[in-house]
Amino acid sequence: MTEPENENQTVAETVDITRILHNTEDIFKTANRAILEFCDNTLDAQVAGRVAIVRLTIDPRRFIFSSENETGMNKADLFRYLNWGSAEKAAVSGMIGGYGVGSKLASAYLAEDLTIRCSRYGEDKLYKIEDPQWRKNIGRERRHHVAETVAKSGSGFVEFEFTNLRKKIDPEKLILHLGNIYKTAIEDNRIRFLVNGREVGPVEIPADGEKLEFSFDLENGAKVTGWAGKLPREADLDLPYGVNPGMRVYLNSRLVEDRVYFGNHKVRGNLGLLIGEVNIAGKVPLEFDKNGFRTDTDEWADLDLHMEEKLADLVQKLLATKDQESFGGKEKGEIRKAWDMFRLAMKRLGEKTYGIAPRQPRLEVTSAGNRKERNDSGVRNPRTPAPEDARGKRERLPHVAFIDFIRRDMGPNIASDVEPAPKGETGYVLVICPRHPMYQEMSRAGVLWLHAVNLAAYHYAEIALKEENGGSDNISESELKDRADRYCKEILEKGKR
Secondary structure (H helix, E strand, O other), X not given: OOOOOOOOOOOOOOOOHHXXXXXXHHHHOOHHHHHHHHHXXXXXXXXXXXXXXXXXXXXXXXXXXXXXXXXXXXHHHHHXXXXXXXXXHHHOOOOOOOOXXXXXXXXXXXXXXXXXXXXXXXXXXXXXXXXXXXXXHOOOOOOOOOEEEEXXXXXXXXXXEEEEEOOOOOHHHHHHHHHHHOHHXXXXXXXXXXXXXXXXXXXXXXXXXXXXXXXXXXXXXXXXXXEEEEOOHHHOOOOOOOOOOEEEEEEOOEEEEEEEOOXXXXXXXXXXHEEEEEEEEOOOOEOXXXXXXXXXXXXXXXXXXXXXXXXXXXXXXXXXXXOOEOOOHHHHHHHHHHHHHHHHHHHHOOOOEOOEOOOOOEEEEOOOOOEEEEOOOOOEOOOOOOXXXXXXXOXXXXXXXXXXXXXXXXXXXXXXXXXXXXXXXXXXXXXXXXXXXXXXXXXXXXXXXXXXXXXXXXXXXXXXXXXXXXXXXXXXXXXXXXXXXXXXXXXXXXXXX
């Protein structure tokens, strides 16, 4: 290794603004997600005891975001805002924002041109700056002319007007998105949203029966409240926009992450029907894009432990529920076809399936004391040749397979599951969920049997790999996929009559 000639060389450090702006496409992906940055700022700047009012005006030429009844900004605040990364919110408990760049990146994502109007709560001055080439000028030192007028009221006001839009904004989808993300903030009357004059209501979350309510404190003092319950089966695939099974976790009344199961990392059985909300008032660190919590932190570990304990009884109750339905009508024939193909393929592959062992050949002892296998006709059985692509030790399929395929609603996120056969029988039961989108799609296409074959191959591969690994669940996704694809191909080939 060649050492540098001069250890005290000066290196010019640069910032590639073009690349940073390009990365906003990966950060936000949609206009709705970018708009959340401004809504988050309003919640963080809310004045105690007052309802923040956010108005969003959308037309093909421009987009205006305005909020009032918040702390707002005076001239010094405005200059600080224009200084990227100058926010001090990260150290404040319960704040959603923390890096001082979110709404500025969102502005660059949404439009080329920007005008800002603002006033500070309790003050009578309104300030305005206008930058017709906002996005182009990011990273360049420039002077802004600040226009100053008298504010109509001292309620605190911030407005961003975007022109020369880069992204299309759908008002209908935005209404649904805001009602989902800020559900609890709207319900608690902390904030109101009006999109083109239309009031945004909170999304309704369906739950069946009695709810489990909880409240506790984390070690850092954060307050946690919420509830948990079970999705009603009749909800089927018609869950409201943005609502998914699992626990919905909010920070400062803003939905950050859903489909959280707290300690139950593998969603199985009726656990897919778990639904509920967890609202954190305090500090639990977020990922940079606010689409998840930082699970490597002490705060999240503390929350996870508390919630696993709170949900333990409900989780056990859900997993113990074995209510199942029969396949009916056309789907019954489709599942029967998959069942027959799987059983025939396994028999032809020489496996013990459905708890029935294939007929064993008779063993004959020779004069030399060696055992020779002979079939029923007395002809010696040849050894089974290894596959052409075989490598290393011979692979053996598991000796226990499925004894039945059954139908059970486990929520829209779970396609299938396996569970031990009933007492007195050996093997597994393949549980197929009719609410999963793939089930619905394949059923409409008339190839539900192929969906069932794919599921059987996947779980059969999972059983095989686990047996090969001495019972360990440490199986890579790629290894499982490759094995499942091969088993599926074998079932389709060997299962033909």
